[in-house]
Amino acid sequence: SQTIHQWPATLVQPVGSPLSLECTVEGTSNPNLYWYRQAAGRGLQLLFYSVGIGQISSEVPQNLSASRPQDRQFILSSKKLLLSDSGFYLCAWRDRHNQPQHFGDGTRLSIL
Amino acid sequence: AQTVTQSQPEMSVQEAETVTLSCTYDTSESDYYLFWYKQPPSRQMILVIRQEAYKQQNATENRFSVNFQKAAKSFSLKISDSQLGDAAMYFCAYSPGANSKLTFGKGITLSVRP
Numbered sequence: 001s002q003t004i005h006q007w008p009a010t011l012v013q014p015v016g017s018p019l020s021l022e023c024t025v026e027g028t029s030n031p032n033l034y035w036y037r038q039a040a041g042r043g044l045q046l047l048f049y050s051v052g053i054g055q056i057s058s059e060v061p062q063n064l065s066a067s068r069p070q071d072r073q074f075i076l077s078s079k080k081l082l083l084s085d086s087g088f089y090l091c092a093w094r095d096r097h098n099q100p101q102h103f104g105d106g107t108r109l110s111i112l
Numbered sequence: 113a114q115t116v117t118q119s120q121p122e123m124s125v126q127e128a129e130t131v132t133l134s135c136t137y138d139t140s141e142s143d144y145y146l147f148w149y150k151q152p153p154s155r156q157m158i159l160v161i162r163q164e165a166y167k168q169q170n171a172t173e174n175r176f177s178v179n180f181q182k183a184a185k186s187f188s189l190k191i192s193d194s195q196l197g198d199a200a201m202y203f204c205a206y207s208p209g210a211n212s213k214l215t216f217g218k219g220i221t222l223s224v225r226p
Binding site for chain 2: 034042043044045046049059088090092100101102103105106108
């Protein structure tokens with residue numbers, strides 16, 4: 001069966017520091033991968049999605065970037081974090097057959 | 113652009129009773145998918161139910177069912193025999209058939225009274 005792993009679960013970082021959140025999927029190949037952010041008490045905002053290795057689409061201009069170095073690995077990065085980057089970040093995947101998206105457990109990011 | 117609207121920020125239901133959560137959406141597509149996701153305090157996003165727009169029959173998953181009104185662009189979730197574990201935020205989401213980007217509503221917080 002397919003599983004999605006996302007880490008770390010919680011992260012506290014100072015303003016201006018770099019960021020790297022990792023997401024991996026097991027049990028499937030060539031999935032679509034997604035990064036979402038959820039601000040406190042709000043819905044999910046799609047940040048990036050990828051349909052294949054090295055293929056990244058950005059949905060909103062921001063301080064973050066994404067990369068897909070391997071088929072089942074999706075990384076969310078920043079060179080310098082801002083206070084506004086605080087939030088709950090969720091990775092998701094789906095296969096190619098119009099199946100629903102499945103989410104990781106999320107990373108709670110706090111910027112000090 | 114597609115939009116998803118959940119106009120009720122909060123709802124409360126008595127345990128064992130039935131509750132309906134509302135959702136409307138806007139799209140110019142004729143074929144698409146609609147979803148309800150549940151987010152308990154643990155913050156996991158759990159798929160509750162999904163509906164394909166080309167299917168006229170309303171989807172059902174155990175105690176969860178939807179009322180899909182395509183012409184009205186309405187997609188409500190009915191929870192029967194509510195349980196304490198149903199307390200969570202519920203998000204309505206839309207996905208066009210051609211690609212898989214999800215557009216989420218703002219969510220509704222459901223509390224269940226014992």
